[in-house]
Amino acid sequence: MTITALARRHRLSRSTLLYYHRIGLLPPSGRLDNGYRRYSASDEDRLRQICLYRETGLPLAEIKRLLDQRHGELAASLHRQLVQLSAEVEALRRRQRVIVELLRHRRILEGVGIARKQAWVDLLRSAGFSENDMDRWHVDFEASDPAYHQRFLEFLGIPEREIRSIRKRCRSA
Numbered sequence: 001m002t003i004t005a006l007a008r009r010h011r012l013s014r015s016t017l018l019y020y021h022r023i024g025l026l027p028p029s030g031r032l033d034n035g036y037r038r039y040s041a042s043d044e045d046r047l048r049q050i051c052l053y054r055e056t057g058l059p060l061a062e063i064k065r066l067l068d069q070r071h072g073e074l075a076a077s078l079h080r081q082l083v084q085l086s087a088e089v090e091a092l093r094r095r096q097r098v099i100v101e102l103l104r105h106r107r108i109l110e111g112v113g114i115a116r117k118q119a120w121v122d123l124l125r126s127a128g129f130s131e132n133d134m135d136r137w138h139v140d141f142e143a144s145d146p147a148y149h150q151r152f153l154e155f156l157g158i159p160e161r162e163i164r165s166i167r168k169r170c171r172s173a
Helices: 003-009 014-022 041-055 060-068 074-104 106-112 117-126 131-144 146-155 160-172
Strands: none
Touching: 003 014, 003 041, 014 041, 041 060, 060 074, 117 131, 131 146, 131 160, 146 160
Protein backbone atom coordinates (compact mmCIF):
# COMPACT_ATOMS: atom_id res chain seq x y z
CA MET A 1 0.00 0.00 0.00
CA THR A 2 1.28 3.51 -0.75
CA ILE A 3 1.73 6.25 1.81
CA THR A 4 -1.25 8.15 0.42
CA ALA A 5 -3.53 5.11 0.64
CA LEU A 6 -2.37 4.35 4.18
CA ALA A 7 -2.84 7.97 5.25
CA ARG A 8 -6.36 8.11 3.81
CA ARG A 9 -7.33 4.81 5.38
CA HIS A 10 -6.37 6.10 8.83
CA ARG A 11 -7.52 9.69 8.30
CA LEU A 12 -4.03 11.08 8.69
CA SER A 13 -2.11 13.45 6.50
CA ARG A 14 0.61 12.19 4.22
CA SER A 15 3.01 14.57 5.95
CA THR A 16 2.24 12.92 9.30
CA LEU A 17 3.32 9.55 7.92
CA LEU A 18 6.41 11.13 6.36
CA TYR A 19 7.25 12.56 9.78
CA TYR A 20 6.70 9.18 11.43
CA HIS A 21 9.11 7.70 8.90
CA ARG A 22 11.67 10.46 9.45
CA ILE A 23 11.74 9.88 13.23
CA GLY A 24 11.86 6.09 12.81
CA LEU A 25 8.41 5.47 14.23
CA LEU A 26 6.89 4.00 11.05
CA PRO A 27 9.43 3.14 8.39
CA PRO A 28 7.97 1.58 5.24
CA SER A 29 8.61 -2.08 4.50
CA GLY A 30 10.20 -1.20 1.21
CA ARG A 31 9.84 0.70 -2.03
CA LEU A 32 7.74 0.12 -5.10
CA ASP A 33 9.31 0.02 -8.58
CA ASN A 34 8.50 3.71 -9.00
CA GLY A 35 10.33 4.55 -5.75
CA TYR A 36 7.22 5.17 -3.68
CA ARG A 37 7.17 3.92 -0.14
CA ARG A 38 5.44 0.54 0.32
CA TYR A 39 3.61 -0.28 3.53
CA SER A 40 2.69 -3.83 4.48
CA ALA A 41 -0.15 -5.20 6.61
CA SER A 42 2.23 -5.33 9.59
CA ASP A 43 3.14 -1.66 8.99
CA GLU A 44 -0.55 -0.86 9.06
CA ASP A 45 -0.93 -2.82 12.33
CA ARG A 46 1.90 -0.76 13.78
CA LEU A 47 0.18 2.43 12.63
CA ARG A 48 -3.04 1.30 14.35
CA GLN A 49 -1.07 0.92 17.59
CA ILE A 50 0.54 4.33 17.10
CA CYS A 51 -2.88 5.93 16.60
CA LEU A 52 -4.28 4.18 19.67
CA TYR A 53 -1.36 5.25 21.85
CA ARG A 54 -1.58 8.81 20.50
CA GLU A 55 -5.19 8.90 21.73
CA THR A 56 -3.87 8.29 25.24
CA GLY A 57 -1.65 11.35 24.88
CA LEU A 58 1.62 9.43 24.96
CA PRO A 59 4.43 11.34 23.26
CA LEU A 60 5.78 9.92 20.01
CA ALA A 61 9.18 9.13 21.55
CA GLU A 62 7.47 7.03 24.24
CA ILE A 63 5.33 5.27 21.62
CA LYS A 64 8.44 4.45 19.60
CA ARG A 65 10.15 3.09 22.68
CA LEU A 66 7.12 0.94 23.52
CA LEU A 67 6.76 -0.44 20.01
CA ASP A 68 10.47 -1.17 19.60
CA GLN A 69 10.77 -3.19 22.81
CA ARG A 70 10.33 -6.93 22.68
CA HIS A 71 8.79 -7.03 26.14
CA GLY A 72 6.77 -3.85 26.30
CA GLU A 73 6.13 -1.70 29.30
CA LEU A 74 2.74 -0.60 28.10
CA ALA A 75 1.01 -0.83 31.47
CA ALA A 76 3.73 1.22 33.18
CA SER A 77 3.67 3.85 30.44
CA LEU A 78 -0.10 4.09 30.53
CA HIS A 79 -0.01 4.35 34.32
CA ARG A 80 2.50 7.22 34.11
CA GLN A 81 0.30 8.89 31.52
CA LEU A 82 -2.76 8.47 33.73
CA VAL A 83 -0.94 10.03 36.69
CA GLN A 84 0.13 12.96 34.50
CA LEU A 85 -3.39 13.44 33.17
CA SER A 86 -4.80 13.33 36.70
CA ALA A 87 -2.38 16.07 37.71
CA GLU A 88 -3.43 18.14 34.68
CA VAL A 89 -7.11 17.63 35.50
CA GLU A 90 -6.48 18.77 39.08
CA ALA A 91 -4.65 21.84 37.78
CA LEU A 92 -7.64 22.62 35.55
CA ARG A 93 -10.01 22.18 38.48
CA ARG A 94 -7.89 24.64 40.50
CA ARG A 95 -8.19 27.09 37.60
CA GLN A 96 -11.94 26.57 37.62
CA ARG A 97 -12.12 27.40 41.30
CA VAL A 98 -10.07 30.57 40.79
CA ILE A 99 -12.29 31.66 37.90
CA VAL A 100 -15.44 31.00 39.88
CA GLU A 101 -14.04 32.96 42.82
CA LEU A 102 -13.14 35.84 40.54
CA LEU A 103 -16.60 35.79 39.06
CA ARG A 104 -18.10 35.99 42.54
CA HIS A 105 -16.52 39.40 43.03
CA ARG A 106 -18.96 42.06 41.94
CA ARG A 107 -16.59 44.41 40.07
CA ILE A 108 -14.99 41.65 38.07
CA LEU A 109 -18.27 39.97 37.23
CA GLU A 110 -19.92 43.16 36.08
CA GLY A 111 -17.01 43.86 33.76
CA VAL A 112 -17.19 40.45 32.12
CA GLY A 113 -20.32 41.18 30.13
CA ILE A 114 -21.94 37.77 30.48
CA ALA A 115 -25.56 38.81 30.36
CA ARG A 116 -27.34 35.63 29.46
CA LYS A 117 -28.11 32.51 31.44
CA GLN A 118 -27.17 30.12 28.63
CA ALA A 119 -23.77 31.77 28.14
CA TRP A 120 -23.07 31.30 31.85
CA VAL A 121 -24.24 27.67 31.82
CA ASP A 122 -22.13 26.99 28.72
CA LEU A 123 -19.10 28.56 30.41
CA LEU A 124 -19.49 26.38 33.49
CA ARG A 125 -20.04 23.24 31.40
CA SER A 126 -16.96 23.94 29.31
CA ALA A 127 -15.05 24.29 32.57
CA GLY A 128 -16.16 20.76 33.48
CA PHE A 129 -19.06 21.54 35.83
CA SER A 130 -21.80 18.93 36.02
CA GLU A 131 -25.41 19.77 36.89
CA ASN A 132 -24.64 18.82 40.50
CA ASP A 133 -21.57 21.10 40.51
CA MET A 134 -23.68 24.00 39.22
CA ASP A 135 -26.37 23.35 41.84
CA ARG A 136 -23.70 23.26 44.58
CA TRP A 137 -22.25 26.53 43.23
CA HIS A 138 -25.66 28.21 43.54
CA VAL A 139 -26.17 26.80 47.05
CA ASP A 140 -22.75 28.13 48.14
CA PHE A 141 -23.38 31.50 46.48
CA GLU A 142 -26.79 31.84 48.13
CA ALA A 143 -25.34 30.93 51.52
CA SER A 144 -22.40 33.33 51.25
CA ASP A 145 -24.19 36.41 49.82
CA PRO A 146 -27.94 36.06 49.17
CA ALA A 147 -28.41 39.65 48.01
CA TYR A 148 -25.61 39.46 45.51
CA HIS A 149 -26.80 36.03 44.32
CA GLN A 150 -30.16 37.69 43.57
CA ARG A 151 -28.47 40.51 41.62
CA PHE A 152 -26.30 38.03 39.74
CA LEU A 153 -29.32 35.99 38.65
CA GLU A 154 -31.06 39.18 37.53
CA PHE A 155 -27.90 40.19 35.68
CA LEU A 156 -28.12 36.94 33.70
CA GLY A 157 -31.60 37.93 32.57
CA ILE A 158 -33.32 35.09 34.38
CA PRO A 159 -37.06 35.72 34.91
CA GLU A 160 -38.06 36.61 38.49
CA ARG A 161 -40.17 33.47 38.89
CA GLU A 162 -37.20 31.25 37.99
CA ILE A 163 -34.93 33.26 40.31
CA ARG A 164 -37.33 32.64 43.21
CA SER A 165 -37.34 28.93 42.37
CA ILE A 166 -33.52 28.74 42.21
CA ARG A 167 -33.05 30.59 45.47
CA LYS A 168 -35.74 28.55 47.25
CA ARG A 169 -34.08 25.33 46.08
CA CYS A 170 -30.71 26.67 47.32
CA ARG A 171 -32.05 27.51 50.77
CA SER A 172 -33.65 24.08 51.18
CA ALA A 173 -30.52 22.17 50.06
